[in-house]
Amino acid sequence: MAARPIAGRPHVAGQVLKSGRVTKGKTEGNKVPSDQIEAAITDQVLEPVRAEPPAWAENCQQLCDAIPWFHCTQGAMYHSEGFCWGFLIDADGGTRTCIDEEVIITRIGGCCTKDSEGNLAPQKNQEADSTLARSIIASLKSELPVGSIFGSKHKILNGDLPHRYNIMAWFRVTNVWFERIGTNHGAKVRFEKLDLAENSWWAAKGSAPPMPLELRDFDTKPQSLKCEGCSKESIRVYEDGWMCLQPECDRFWKIGNVSSPPELTFNPAFLSFRSRSDDEIRPNCSLVPDHLSTLDEDATDISTSRGWKCSDDSTGTQTGGNVCSFERLMTMNPISRQVLLDDSEQPSMRREMVFDRKFMIPEIDDVSLSPYRKLTYKLDGVGCITHFVADAEINSRPNGPDDLFIGLQREDLGLNPFPLSILTLLIRMKSKLLNGNTQRVDTGDGKSVSGSALQDNSVLKGCRLEDECRVLKEKCKAGEISQDKYDNSRRTLFATQKGK
Structure with a gap:
């Protein structure tokens, strides 16, 4: 991928902005392992940015607690009520990603899994009626501003982000289209900064300020043509040629009658065009509310x-x-016990109970431990359960339940919110065949498998395939078949039972 020009820097003659990831060029037959690519991206020299973000967080939970337009602890796009409200750009943005001071081009996300090289790729086709695609299209049609966040794991910008999660600015959705990514198609989106007159804090330090609005060209737009096959218009996204971007069309992702090349160059007109400022396009809240x-x-x-x-x-x-060092202490007024009472306004002197005869009726003793009411439930062959029922006299005693209820609210018990931890769990699946923490991987031939099987797979008594599983396990123990043959046979055996 060619170097991405930064606003304010001199352009090198003949330099073009190409699509793709910030990785070394691939040569046929010499693939670089994903861990080496990740290390190369991590070790690259990042340039300092112009300023600090308006707000930031070191973990996603803090971010979601404080920002009203992003409550998505997992995933990159926050959508609610049919609209996209917030977008996180972090880690893998997919192929053909572009980011500068005013424009973001990235995939929408969803329906993806890691391929054999560790890159996210669509596992299935992403349709226009999917939840994520519908939400981003609704924000486009309604001209709803979308808040954006930069994660420090995203290196396309080539800027040294000061924190893990950095609030960017309000953006508007200008284009949503579909592309061929591998063997499937997925949705892409182009965001444009809402306030073009404002300096972008993530711009390179020392770069030139944005061009004044009165000097900008808002009339020139990229080429848009109508497809002869589906009669729908598609914008020209890439310099290599115009393509129909409607996945249901037979001419989708073709330049003329030929499929598009794997390496594409963004159309300069598509990158440089800007939308005219509109005072009617306003966010629903502040970017960082003063809560x-x-x-x-x-x-x-x-x-x-x-x-x-x-x-x-x-x-x-x-x-x-x-x-x-900042702290703010709130005055915590204890909640009165009155809120726990019913409409009688006062605690009941005696708790009356009505027992459902469909269930067990207990023995009632109001004498032996008065003022407690003693209820005894006898379980044949097991024993008994005794329930001591208190009343207003018991609850109001010094250091009794009423005082305990107030004391629990006043005392500092050392309770604190802690970040959500990510645990690797071993889950038991229907077939008890696979580890719950194994990731799906691409074998390189277009097939996706579910990782390694359990090494010690006990035969479940009473399961539908108990006899077949037992025979396979005995053959493996006896050395008649290898471990790989045993694992493959188990996968095949359970695959034939799907849907039965």
């Missing part, structure tokens, strides 16, 4: 549990690490 200023000091509702942007940039030292 702290709206909090009631005596509030006890759910809003106090949300995240916020810290207004203090100073740092303190605690256990050898830098931590933020």
